[in-house]
Amino acid sequence: QKEVEQDPGPLSVPEGAIVSLNCTYSNSAFQYFMWYRQYSRKGPELLMYTYSSGNKEDGRFTAQVDKSSKYISLFIRDSQPSDSATYLCAMSYNQGGKLIFGQGTELSVKP
Amino acid sequence: GAVVSQHPSRVICKSGTSVKIECRSLDFQATTMFWYRQFPKKSLMLMATSNEGSKATYEQGVEKDKFLINHASLTLSTLTVTSAHPEDSSFYICSARARGVVSGTSGYEQYFGPGTRLTVT
Numbered sequence A: 001q002k003e004v005e006q007d008p009g010p011l012s013v014p015e016g017a018i019v020s021l022n023c024t025y026s027n028s029a030f031q032y033f034m035w036y037r038q039y040s041r042k043g044p045e046l047l048m049y050t051y052s053s054g055n056k057e058d059g060r061f062t063a064q065v066d067k068s069s070k071y072i073s074l075f076i077r078d079s080q081p082s083d084s085a086t087y088l089c090a091m092s093y094n095q096g097g098k099l100i101f102g103q104g105t106e107l108s109v110k111p
Numbered sequence B: 001g002a003v004v005s006q007h008p009s010r011v012i013c014k015s016g017t018s019v020k021i022e023c024r025s026l027d028f029q030a031t032t033m034f035w036y037r038q039f040p041k042k043s044l045m046l047m048a049t050s051n052e053g054s055k056a057t058y059e060q061g062v063e064k065d066k067f068l069i070n071h072a073s074l075t076l077s078t079l080t081v082t083s084a085h086p087e088d089s090s091f092y093i094c095s096a097r098a099r100g101v102v103s104g105t106s107g108y109e110q111y112f113g114p115g116t117r118l119t120v121t
Helices: none
Strands: A004-006 A011-014 A019-025 A032-038 A045-050 A054-058 A061-066 A071-076 A085-092 A105-110 B004-007 B010-013 B019-025 B030-038 B044-051 B067-073 B076-081 B090-098 B110-112 B116-120
Touching: A004 A085, A011 A019, A019 A085, A019 A105, A032 A061, A045 A054, A045 A061, A045 A071, A045 B110, A071 A085, B004 B090, B010 B019, B019 B030, B019 B090, B019 B116, B030 B067, B030 B076, B044 B067, B076 B090
Parallel strands: A011 A105, B010 B116
Antiparallel strands: A004 A019, A019 A071, A032 A045, A032 A085, A054 A061, A061 A071, A085 A105, B004 B019, B019 B076, B030 B044, B030 B090, B067 B076, B090 B110, B090 B116
């Protein structure tokens, strides 16, 4: 069993839709959770960095962490074609520690 | 803030030669840099962690004599792929963790470079 599971997609949605991306993990020792966006042939870009269970909002993006279920989500509101990319979840056991990545979900937002 | 560059962005080399990839933090000092490898449609796999002025720590299964890492300063780390073979062809990405807090951050986030596409023929 992988430490972090993420559906690779691809996921295709129409412009303006709400997108829900999810990851599950097996080790309850993970404490810090991140979402990265990666455009084709580019390095990952940090979108959200969270610690505790609950929601964190930044513009059109909301990150949600449910430690009891070992489940994290990223919601994108009013999705745009420019949001088309691969979204990777990542987590670590300690602050600033080694990151364990999910496989990434490929998202396509159609105009 | 928190910009990381990599050079070269793309390199093609012949089997048996060595290739050096540079990773620089442009607007912050990085005490720790990380090197990842990514295969097409696959996740990032951590290869090694390097701290400025000390030896790199390699992940299990990564040959330290093949992938030489040097972190000579707070803004520069290099990865040298020695005696490259076609199976070393991959997308290599570095990340840097800031020394202290970059504006608007907790100080523990990793910032990634744009990656280097290595093709060994």
